[in-house]
Amino acid sequence: MAMRWFNKPKSKDIWEEPIAWPIGDIEAAHRIRDICRAAEDIADKRQPAEAERCERAARAAMETAMKIGDDLLRDSAVRQIIGLCLITDNQRAARILFRAIRAPSIREEVLRDHPQLAQ
Structure with missing residues (x-):
């Protein structure tokens, strides 16, 4: 009985x-935020x-x-993914995602936080 938790x-x-698709845009953005936070905790190790x-x-x-x-x-969601890519040192993916951002204000924020993407 004590060994049961080993097989968990x-x-x-x-x-x-x-x-469970379809989900709304807000739910998708929340999911992306949660994914990025969880992965950043792993990457910090x-x-x-x-x-x-x-x-993944x-x-x-x-x-x-x-x-x-x-x-x-x-x-905004892509901005969070860019942060995750840079934490995991995936510069290539971060640059590709940066080019996908259309909103000038968000592009400026990303460049302010990550000036290496300006190249």
Whole structure:
């Protein structure tokens, strides 16, 4: 009986949980925020084994962001994903995502926070 918890299945990460589509833009933005926060906590540990988990998180967040219809809400969500990409040292993905931001105010905020994307 005491050994039962050793056989307990590992809980899924938030980005691995299925989404019951359709969800609204606000719910999608909340999900992206939650994914980025959870992945940033993992990335802060700086363990090489966790890099793949962070990449899967960023990929799931990007897939969700593509389905957001409101431009400003999507740009704000992409800004959070850019932050995750830079924490995990994925400069290439961050630059690609930066080019996808349309709102000038959000582009300026991203450049102020991450001047290396100006190149």
